[in-house]
Amino acid sequence: MKNTSFKLLTVLSVLILSFVSAEILSRLYLFAVDYKDTHVPCTQAESFETPGEFFGLYDVIARRIDDPQIGGMLKPYATGKGYKINGQSFRYDEDIPEKPGENEVRVFITGGSVAFGAGVNMDQVYSSVAENYIKELIPESRVRFINAGVGGVVSTNERVWIENHVIRYTPSYVIMFSGWNDTYYGQDGGSNFPKELSKAYGLPFSENKRPNINKIFPPLSTDDYVLKSIYIIELVIRNLRVGDIIYKNMIDEDDVIQI
Secondary structure (H helix, E strand, C coil), X not given: XXXXXXXXXXXXXXXXXXXXXHHHHHHHHHXXXXXXXXXXXXXXXXXXXXXXXXECCECCCCCEEEECCCEEEEXXXXXXXXXXXXXXXXXXXXXXXXXXXXXEEEEEEEECHHHHCCCCCCCCCHHHHHHHHHHHHCCCCEEEEEECCCCCCCHHHHHHHHHHCHHHHCCCEEEEECCHHHHHHHHHCCCCCCHHHHHHCCCCCHHHHCCCHHHHCCCCCHHHCCCHHHHHHHHHHHHHHHHHHHHHCCCCHHHHHHC
């Protein structure tokens, strides 16, 4: 009888210690995550050459209008915090004629938000810096670096944008500064194509491709859990279920490459 009681006490003690340990480790983990988010080794401003330039001071994306081919294009003559769009939907200080002048070279840069120069002002965006540098280097020629980036596009949208719009302005060179969005949407399970392109490539329209994960699995909050170890367990289960949905709806990498 005593032996049985000792075994039961031992098992109960192990369970209690395991539970307490799990709770302590969960709270330490959540504290470490919170500390990491609020105590970064350097400020965002320090990652730019000009103090104070970081996401929040300047707009990350410009105002857009609907476009049947690329989904959305920059609104002509739109201005915002740090950006200016010309009448041809380019991030450029002035309108340009369709044909270049004598000794004029035109370099168009297309792509997504990075190509657009998200969060950087007009003077510091790379296309402006390059144009001013070349102007000092070879003043006898006019070399334009025209920013034709549109946030969120994939390279198929980009190609249509070049063929239907950019080519009209006689580019000497086109730099496709892209690839990240293709990878992201391919992994995410969407194509980011507007309906016309989805039909052309036989792909499901992005908005209809996958269930809304945030509606099926509402975000979890630590404040709703007295026991943080239970929160960690439910978070792991939720992430596994979300990952399963994403995995089942991913576009095959060969399809992404072919498109």
